[in-house]
Amino acid sequence: MERSPSRPSSEVETMADHKEEQREDNMKGEEAFRNTTVFPWRKQITVRSIVTSFVLNIVFNFIVCKLNLTTGVIPSLNVAAGLLGFAMVKSYTALLIKCGLLKQPFTRQENTVIQTCVVASSGIAFSSGTASYILGMSPYIAAQSDGGNTPINTKTLSLGWMFGFLFSVSFAGLFSIVPLRKIMILKYKLTYPSGTATAHLINSFHTPKGAKLAKKQVAVLFKSFCFSFVFAFFQWFFAAGDDCGFVSFPTFGLQAYKQKFYFDFSSTYVGVGMICPYMVNISLLIGAVVSWGIMWPLIETKKGIWYAANLSNSSLHGLQGYKVFISIAMILGDGLYHVVYMLIHTGISLVKQYSKNKDSSSVNPSNAVENSDNSQIVDYDEQRRTEYFLKDQIPTWVAAAGYVVLAIISIISVSHIFPQLKWYHIMVAYVIAPLLAFCNSYGCGLTDWSLASSYGKIAILIFSGWVGLGNGGVIAGLASCGVMMSIVSTASDLMQDFKTGYLTLASPRSMFFSQVFGTAMGCLMSPLVFWFFYKAYTLGDPQGSYPAPYGPMYRGISLLGVEGASSLPRHCLNLAIIFFCAAIAINILREVLEQMKTKHKIHRFIPSPMCMAIPFYLGGYFTIDMCIGSFILFVLEKRNKQKARDYVPAIASGLICGESLWGVPAAVLALAGVNAPICMKFVSSSVNDKVDAFLNGGL
Template sequence: MERERDGFNHDDEDDYKKSDGGHQRVMVEEAFKDTAVPPWTKQITIRAMVTSFILSIVFIFIVMKLNLTTGVIPSLNVAAGLLGFAILRSYTALIQKCGFLKQPFTRQENTVIQTCVVASSGIAFSSGTASYMLGMSPIVAGQAEGANTPNNVKQLSLGWMIGFLFAVSFLGLFSIVPLRKMMILRYKLTYPSGTATAYLINSFHTPKGAKLAKKQVAVLFKTFCFSFVFAFFQWFFVAADGCGFSSFPTFGLQAYDKRFYFDFSSTYVGVGIICPYMVNISLLIGAILSWGVMWPLIEQKKGDWYSAETSESSLHGIQGYRVFIAIAMMLGDGLFHVVYMLIKTGTSLAMHKSEKKQSSQEIGQKYSNTEIVNYDEQRRTQSFLKDQIPNWVAFLGYVILAAISITVVPFIFHQLKWYHVLVAYAIAPVLAFCNAYGCGLTDWSLASNYGKVAIIIFSSWVGLDNGGVIAGLASCGVMMSIVSTASDLMQDFKTGYLTLASPRSMFFSQVFGTAMGCIMSPLIFWFFYKAYSVGDPEGSYPAPYGLMYRGISLLGVEGIDSLPKNCVKLSIIFFCAAIATNILTELLRRYETKYGLCRFIPSPMCMAIPFYLGAYFAIDMCLGSLILYLWRRKNKQKANDFAPAVASGLICGDSLWGVPSAILALSGVKAPICMKFLSSSVNDKVDAFLAG
């Protein structure tokens, strides 16, 4: 699933962004006119890089845990900017008291830290360690029970994972650099997440904003401590599988068997606070529709629709319905958004093309003369045009990196030939542009959808006998990495534009963050992989997207004949339903504005996730939404100010307990207690057995 956007409606931001076509009218830069902007070489400091490295490890742990549990990942930009500000402000204040401060902490340095952290944690998402890479492994291949030949299975190892990420993750940066002025200055794309992040960083570096940030950090630290201690407390009761608070039958044992229960996860309560209300409600609707209605009805057809001897984890049994109906909904949702975004991009470009064309030089002249709409835009544009990244550097970098990748990727995956990778790199810049442009309009990255399309195309092209499953999954990594990093970089350019951070400092901090992500993401994944049974649908880290991505690749090489009875019909129905739901949403958004009914249409992509996993995490997230709703009813301003800090603390504390927990598991240390819940009849049998 795509990373979720920031779900908050900051009231103060409305004052900041009185927009007219995306331009801020309030003179924000007036507050900083007496503050010198450091050159780009001083915006990237050693202290900023050290802080970025520390925070990157923390955030990669968080993203990896979320990836390996449900795959729902909220926007962590706010937390990255806030923690970066807190750490360096504390450090510089201490050094200043000692009289050794040589360079003050600036908003440009804060932007560099946020960019690095988000870039590295973004690699943890797009690296596919919990999706397409895991889908290659024997663990997931054994669950799929199809195409398990040596040519279609690949053992995971740190060496090739890190090498592959280095080979494919940097091309997206070079593919989009030449378009930065067109996207930011000519088309004035909003990039809502980048704009909101810039707003926060700008506010942190004013006296009022710094005071609020200090309070937010204090709240974050308190909730972090609570979440960490609560996770530590829960560990004492999980001596074996099925034990502990995470197996508490909140709504009864029958509901628990259908995966309806609250599992006391602070992480997903925090994620629920951050994600928009409709995301969480969509998850719950999907869980009720699937585990509450559909799966019980299909299970009654056991022996007719599928063999009674088939194991529950087999794709030829009930698991096939769970996985492929979910895949159909995701593909329907993804296909709609890809086509819709292409149409929207083409329409928008046609509108711009019909206007008077301007060269880059004319743009610079326009923004330096009397046509400047305000002081903010003048200062930002001058800063943005100051440190240019030559286009020839971007073109040359892309060609050189593509040549290296075309050589290296077939060496890692012999199923992919050099011409397959060449075709991918010929198409990728166009898709990267479309994704970056669409992200600027809607704040929604479709990187994973482009990756799924690549799986089907290349797996079909290579074929089953030639290792089409691995080829499709590897091509997903090639496409996803380019498309995802391109949109992330353009978001950062927008943030840098609004904070006067140099495009060069943004580019190099993104490169540094990407390099950190290429190394740390596989290492942290390996930590989980060795400590837990990653990929086990009944385990703590089911990694649902591993099986789903392999299922998409199997569709590409095997077709639909291998699926259980009526699975294809149901999948087609849900595929069409996903497209119809999105069309209805867009029609209501466009033509019905009185009641805002489009807000109440559930998201098919979100509904699809519980089809495989169940409702437990959706209940956690809905509790987070309920907390935020009640808090806003009581004090909306306070909720908007501190809810991101509370959510970040809950996520960080619970996620970071995974480190000592994994160390204990690797050391063979078990919890002392098993807290388990039994029905009265089973309990009587246990008592009778013990008495006998």
């Protein structure tokens, strides 16, 4: 009897797997992971997760350090951290599966641990202040200003005290906010947009459809990484001296080049521009046009009238003073507005939450029964997430004791590292910091804004004025900024991670310890990476490759605190007040238009004063790069919006990683004294004629 043809068993299995994948993709929330094992918190922190985190920490520290030393504009790297963590572990677990050596599958909780550890480390790379308040203490930055350049107001940089300072101030913030995690996440149900988005990303990676997309994203990221790295290597051959190479290409003409308007072929900032919102890049461009296109050329005509004509280009009593202090005024105005706004917003929200909880206690039970059918799926997600979130408690007494012990250690060590900052100054900072950490964490949960740098700048003004110039107020203000920023920044970062862990069923203990590991890695890696650049290049030179704009700016804020308006050049105070008020007015205008809810959402087109202020000091060259990134994003979105949403973060991350990592071999070559073989330089035709005449005459 002839048998009817049947499908091969492998094909039947493939079809069954496909149906199972479709069924899982159609599930929502925790339903898709109903049959997935959630390991205890000790098994969520694995050796492979720590090793993977350490490797990625090195990469991300180089990226953040380079961005800090060039323009200070740092995009969110959460997506890149989650994607690269998934790709790395998946690659070698696939190999272990083939060899039959895999003991524990790769879970979304472990993915969350890696992402948390990496972001914590890169967060320390920012809050450590190696390119801002710590660099501002150096004699080189102090020499650029005529005020406060005394031994007691400078500190020679060294790895020893930087390690000690970071390890003593970076952990207390973690303990300051732990007791409030249940209130923030479960009671107030704060959104924490970045934490929520990261959780959804990680959850999607661990579904069949998400895993396939992640593999495609990794392939795209690798291609853009290779292009960026190779192109940066190619550019190096033409940069044998100052103002040589593609970075000095006068794209819009030599006159525009003198006013800092040119495209410098930086893949890093094209990638950053693709990640940043359109309005951020447009704000940067507006700031560049207002400052370098209008203001600085006009003020330069007043040389010899408003300021002495024989001052160096870096003197804060000349044109450089207008650039620094007007940008500081805008940054302070924007920061002050957001601090006040966040405090008011937090207060109103807390009052509403209190009223809501009070009213809910008197609700008729029949209403809850009536709505139960509509919220069954949501209830399942919440019940499952709440169960795991409350499973591994971190006792409040442990958090309180940890904060007190770390504060005492910090008071002793910081006052020893910085004798200008007395023990009672640091104690006051640690008394105030938990309140500010709560405000920052709560506001971050509502709006995704972290105002750590704003609180740090306020601390500079308060403590530098308190100590005084003669007693080392400049150093005291900068050091107090580090104490305040570290506490406030790590607290909001941890709460973001708690939200991510809540949505991925990662244990709060695994989140806390991964944050501790990441913070420790950051305290170790951040100074080392900074020192690598510090020894290879001249950091803080306004005309150099690494101008480190926030170094002079933070020192300028500290000088403002100890000297007041006397340190400013003529009419600079008036202009600073105007731009300080303008920054507040622009923010108020945007808020009013947003509340009006106009038809065309006009508030979206109001520029950001903080972003406008950055090119005031640096110029418009990097804004051109970022606007090109926005243009590429715009074109891709017009062609296919969904594909752009899926692949643009991967493309941008590859561009950022590739060129940033070329900085490592470039720095090694610079330390070894190896120079590029070619100098490609651009001059006007008249200068070219003179050069030709000189060369012909010499021959």
